[in-house]
Amino acid sequence: MNLNYLDRQLRKRKDLKHFEIKPIGSAIRLKRKELKMTLEEGAEGICSISYLSKLENNQIDPNLDFVDQLIERFGIREQIHYDEQRYQNDLKELTEKMVMQEELTRSYIEGYQDREDHQARVIxxxxxxxxxxxxxxxxxxxxxxxxxxxxxxxxxxxVLLSVCESLVASENYRDAYHIVLSIPNAHEMFYDHYLLTLRMRLKLSFLMHKTSDINMLYAHYLKEVDHEGYYHLSKEMKLCHLIHLSYYHVPSEIEILSKSVDRKDELEKKPYAISCFTHQQFDEVIRIVQSKENLSGWLNLYLLSLEELHRFEDIKVILKHRIPEKLNQSEQILVNHMREKYEKDYKKCLNYLRRDVLGNKIQCDDPHLLEYMMLDSSRLFAKSQFYKESTLIVSTYQPRLKLLRIAQHKMKDEA
Structure with a gap:
């Protein structure tokens, strides 16, 4: 994710005078770049370079005489008809789907399949x-x-909220947080867009344990969504809050707090299990996870609890026979790490540590996993008497953990 380029584009947006967007401008620009033509080559014999540039950037109303010639030059489909009202209605319906968290009942893309412009890409x-x-x-x-x-x-x-959802799915919380903060102020937005932006920022605050943001936004968000009757959004964020609290409160307190969150699914016991793990009740974590048919969402807690109890043979069995087909980013990283540690000889394991862990190729912003990777990798290097690499691992990962504003010892101090 090139955040520097995104930031430049957003600053440029503040400075430019906005005209009503005409999809034909973006269609011409995309086609010209696809054909690897310069502005000079695209405008030659038809219009000025300045006119073509402004047309592509939607800074000028299209002149039909010029546009028809440009369409012919770039081979853009002539049968395309741009329906601005349909586009606005589609954006409104997609917003409603995002707010209500409903599955799509039809494909909006089908209405744009013959088009190659910014509207088609946005949809x-x-x-x-x-x-x-x-x-x-x-x-x-x-x-x-x-x-x-x-x-x-x-x-x-x-667009930016959709990108944030994608980054959260890959556990790239830092970039997602950077982007959500770049979304313009609430007074410039439709109300549902404001709520969606607030939801994303608060969700990321829980994931990154940003206590100041949580204190500032949580009560306000619940008040706003409850006022609008979006009780499913309130329920979603209460669960995020409960999971956040599970890192700081003992299991008995989390059990009591869980009664206020109506959750009946595979992750119902997740906050309680996290609290058990944080408070070193590893046998209880294993008991909870063993009752699950599918380990998805539970795998890291299970493997780490087994390791804390030195049940290494059980770990090897799980790595060989019980790994789910679909893993999230942090699960993939931990499974790969443990396979290198338990299934390969120490030379191959050290090569992995140097290449992937010390090489800072662990692309995940889960702070708890990063801390485990830092401490365990440092220990493995020290065990093989590679003390320089052991120290270097810690100095490499501590700044990332500091940036995420959490580490295990800090969590315990704040509890």
Missing amino acids: HLIESALRKEYAVVLEHFKVVTQFIPHLKQEELTL
Whole structure:
């Protein structure tokens, strides 16, 4: 994620005078770049370079005489008809789906399949986020970013929120937090967009344990969503709050607090299990997880609890026979780490530690996992008497943990 380029585009957006966006401008720009033509080559014999640049950036109303010639030169489909009202209605409906957290009952993309312009890309990006096709979201964002200076407010907000959802799914919390803070102020937004932005910022605050943000936003958010009747959003954030508290409160307190959160699914006992793990009740964590048919969402707690109890043979069995097909980012990292540690000889394990862990290739912002990786990798190096690498691991990962504003010893101090 190129945050520097995104920041430049957002600053540019503040400085430029905005015109009503015409999709034909973005269609011409995308096609010209696809054909690897310069502005000079694209404008030659038709219009001035300045006119083509302004047209592509939606800074000027299209002149039909010029546009028809440009469409012919770039081979853009002539049958395309731009329906602005339909586009606005689609954005409104997609916003409602995001707020209500409903599954899509139809494909919005189908109405834009014959188009290659910023509107088609925006719709495709947002729909992909709602369908949890996060890799597709980030691919479209690479293209949409160039049009950010001229996107309307509602387009920009929905695009950035969709990107944040994708980054959270891959546990890239720092970039997501950076982006959500760049979304313009509430007074410039539709109310539902404001609530969605507030939801994302608060969700990230819980994931990154940003206590000041939580204290500032949590009560206000619950009041706003309850006032609008969005009780499912209130329920979602109460669970995030409970999981956050589970790192600081003893299991008996979490059991009592859990009664206020109506949650009946596979993750119902997750806050209690986290509290048990944090307070070193590892046998209880294992008892809870062993009752689950599917280890998805529970795998890290299970493996780490077994390791704390030195049940290494059980870990080897799980690594060999019980790894779920779908793992989240932090689960993939831990499974790979433990396989290197328990299934390979020490030379191969050291090569992995140097290449991936010391090479800072662990792409995850889960602070608890990062701390485990730091301490365990440092211990493995020290065990093999590579004390320089052992110290270097700690100095490499401590700044990342500090940036995420959490480490295990700090958690215990704040409890």
